[in-house]
Amino acid sequence: ADPSRTHGEAEAEFQSAVADPFEEVLKQTRFHDVAIIEAPTRTDGAISQSDLGRLVVEAGRPVILVPPEARQEPFQTVAIAWRSGAEAARAVTAALPILMKAKITHIFGAVGAPEDEAVCREDLEAVARQLRRHGIQATAHVLASGRNNGCDAILAAASKLDADLLVMGAYGHSRVRELVLGGFTQQVLDGVALPVLLFH
Helix, strand or coil: CCCCCCCCCCCCCCCCCCCCHHHHHHHHHCCCCCEEEECCCCCCCCCCHHHHHHHHHHCCCCEEEECCCCCCCCCCEEEEECCCCHHHHHHHHHHHHHHCCCCEEEEEEEECCHHHHHHHHHHHHHHHHHHHHCCCCEEEEEEECCCCCCHHHHHHHHHHCCCCEEEEECCCCCHHHHHHHCCHHHHHHCCCCCCEEEEC
16 A cells, blocks of 8 residues: 555455455455445345345455445435444444445334334434434434334335445344345345445
């Protein structure tokens, strides 16, 4: 690295390795702040959906999935999918450098029953206050999910607000349970229209 570089400039380098592709990606991810991976389709992708799930769990770093059709622009509007738990808290912390450069951050929580709304709103407002202490403009939104897991409601709300990035904790349940029963993480891995930062 050139010590004369001004702070904030990005570096890039190309590396080629003769090794198992997934194991090499996993290894290199641990030496960097974040892994940016093209989101696999059901039929194609440099990393399979199964390996991508492993990468998210084992990397120890945030992973940003970028669909091929995503806009090539800075993240100006960021959506956070909040669900009280360690995974979401770690994801928000990992995303702080991005959130501090964004213009607006929306925090979404989904509830299945009206009686859960007050607790959810309290949690979302607490996250918003935390972010405001970092100078981040953050707005909380409680969404009704009905009997669904909340993923559709959050993705629809993020799309309506034209979010450039979704931040979320990954695999709040065991990975096997999500793969078998379905879950927010698995639904995102199956394909969404915007980049997603995942952190376990």
